[in-house]
Amino acid sequence: MTNAAPMQKKLNELSITEAARALRAHECTVRELFDICLTKAKELNPTLNVYLEFFEGPDQDAAIEAAQKRIDTEGENAPLLCGIPLAIKDNILIEGKIVSASSKMLENYRATYDATVIKKLKAQNALFIGRTNMDEFAMGSSTEHSAYGATLNPIDPSRVPGGSSGGSAAAVAAHMAIASLGSDTGGSIRQPAAHTGLVGFKPTYGSVSRSGLIAMGSSLDQIGPLTKTVADAKILQEALQGTDPLDSTTIPTPSPYSVRETPKSFRIGVPFHLLEAGVDADLLATFNAQLDALKAAGHEILDISLPTSPYALAVYYVIMPAEVSANLARLDGIRYGHAARGESLLSDYVDSRTEGFGSETKRRILLGTFVLSSGYIDAYYRKADAARHLLTQEYDAAFEKADVIAFPTSPSPAFKFGEKSDDPVSMYLEDVFTVTANLTGMPAISVPMGTVERDGVALPVGIQFTAPKGNEHLLFTISANVTKETL
Numbered sequence: 001m002t003n004a005a006p007m008q009k010k011l012n013e014l015s016i017t018e019a020a021r022a023l024r025a026h027e028c029t030v031r032e033l034f035d036i037c038l039t040k041a042k043e044l045n046p047t048l049n050v051y052l053e054f055f056e057g058p059d060q061d062a063a064i065e066a067a068q069k070r071i072d073t074e075g076e077n078a079p080l081l082c083g084i085p086l087a088i089k090d091n092i093l094i095e096g097k098i099v100s101a102s103s104k105m106l107e108n109y110r111a112t113y114d115a116t117v118i119k120k121l122k123a124q125n126a127l128f129i130g131r132t133n134m135d136e137f138a139m140g141s142s143t144e145h146s147a148y149g150a151t152l153n154p155i156d157p158s159r160v161p162g163g164s165s166g167g168s169a170a171a172v173a174a175h176m177a178i179a180s181l182g183s184d185t186g187g188s189i190r191q192p193a194a195h196t197g198l199v200g201f202k203p204t205y206g207s208v209s210r211s212g213l214i215a216m217g218s219s220l221d222q223i224g225p226l227t228k229t230v231a232d233a234k235i236l237q238e239a240l241q242g243t244d245p246l247d248s249t250t251i252p253t254p255s256p257y258s259v260r261e262t263p264k265s266f267r268i269g270v271p272f273h274l275l276e277a278g279v280d281a282d283l284l285a286t287f288n289a290q291l292d293a294l295k296a297a298g299h300e301i302l303d304i305s306l307p308t309s310p311y312a313l314a315v316y317y318v319i320m321p322a323e324v325s326a327n328l329a330r331l332d333g334i335r336y337g338h339a340a341r342g343e344s345l346l347s348d349y350v351d352s353r354t355e356g357f358g359s360e361t362k363r364r365i366l367l368g369t370f371v372l373s374s375g376y377i378d379a380y381y382r383k384a385d386a387a388r389h390l391l392t393q394e395y396d397a398a399f400e401k402a403d404v405i406a407f408p409t410s411p412s413p414a415f416k417f418g419e420k421s422d423d424p425v426s427m428y429l430e431d432v433f434t435v436t437a438n439l440t441g442m443p444a445i446s447v448p449m450g451t452v453e454r455d456g457v458a459l460p461v462g463i464q465f466t467a468p469k470g471n472e473h474l475l476f477t478i479s480a481n482v483t484k485e486t487l
């Protein structure tokens with residue numbers, strides 16, 4: 001076939017950049033764009049279980065109208081996110097809406113204020129279609145740990161979409177939203193993005209405010225975008241970043257870290273010694289082919305050594321549960337959440353938490369309480385904290401030689417339901433390449449790098465890049481090289 005007309009994309013299939021252009025050119029209205037996303041979402045939701053709730057009614061109508069008015073009056077000067085329908089992970093507070101973190105504990109909890117990221121998006125007149133399913137309190141890599149049932153991967157519904165931001169990933173991959181927000185404590189944006197063929201971006205720690213994010217591990221958590229393109233991830237990051245008086249860990253823009261110039265030819269460090277064991281052979285071959293393509297495009301591939309990195313997962317699974325156990329202590333049935341009433345105050349606490357939390361959440365609270373207990377804090381928590389500093393030094397040294405470091409995002413493609421849910425350690429191994437960016441605070445991005453076949457289905461897989469803190473621009477540039485975008 002020659003000269004075939006390019007297939008016209010449906011409105012809900014557009015990227016942020018394309019939708020923003022269509023709105024400004026009056027090729028569609030904000031209402032049409034919103035409705036087509038919502039209609040698609042409602043059509044697929046009974047099978048995929050992506051959204052826990054759709055936001056509809058007079059407030060939404062008013063938001064749609066306000067966005068249209070702004071586009072009509074400001075035209076090209078209207079913010080890029082004006083009128084763009086987004087899906088929001090169910091651990092990010094939107095005033096007046098239920099925010100449950102996919103837990104029975106917060107089933108009826110209504111947010112009393114907007115998360116800072118929501119305030120920023122509202123200021124641009126972005127729209128929120130609904131809240132998306134996730135692993136309970138963001139703990140998991142498959143969305144199977146939700147109290148409201150698992151989300152299905154739109155590419156192969158017999159498989160998980162990844163986690164914990166599985167709902168936010170499936171929403172964009174199935175065109176039930178133009179883009180979405182997730183949160184990433186150990187890989188929860190990047191891993192589901194890889195499993196659903198999207199771009200997933202975790203910013204430098206502190207570059208996006210955590211105010212209004214239900215905390216999992218406070219020294220690790222960051223909010224970030226899941227998008228169809230690298231350009232869209234950059235747009236959302238630019239909209240969300242910046243200091244916030246409500247989060248004292250936020251850093252200003254431009255970043256106080258040493259910001260590097262974007263090189264013409266990148267030095268891409270690859271710790272090949274970490275990939276030998278545990279990565280599926282065909283996924284590794286796809287990764288190597290991607291490296292070859294980058295080399296052919298003029299970039300340099302360096303074999304680097306990260307000797308402490310094999311301990312990163314163990315370090316993460318000590319630090320993270322320690323923080324989880326502290327953060328979730330407030331959910332006691334008295335101050336917040338599911339409230340059971342027993343014979344005594346103690347049984348009120350015990351029953352509320354026993355009934356309200358799922359088993360993975362309980363496992364992590366127990367683990368975290370254990371590693372912080374007086375007899376064990378030196379043996380576990382303090383050792384992990386020391387190793388965390390070593391890891392950071394190791395990466396700082398590696399970034400003397402390399403501009404970015406590349407890994408496969410996860411060791412295998414999306415897995416089948418139930419394959420790992422009874423074996424926590426095999427589930428935790430999913431995070432082997434993603435947790436280091438959270439432990440060290442580095443920004444990291446996952447971009448689609450191709451597919452591998454399982455049971456006759458081509459499943460997407462991702463390449464992950466990390467950069468020194470404050471150097472997200474390096475990640476966007478090298479990623480756009482992979483996706484062949486011009487930013």
Ligand code: GLN
Nearest residue numbers: 138140184185186187188
């Ligand atoms: N999968 C990881 C975990 O289970 C990461 C979670 C996250 O990033 N929220 O802890």
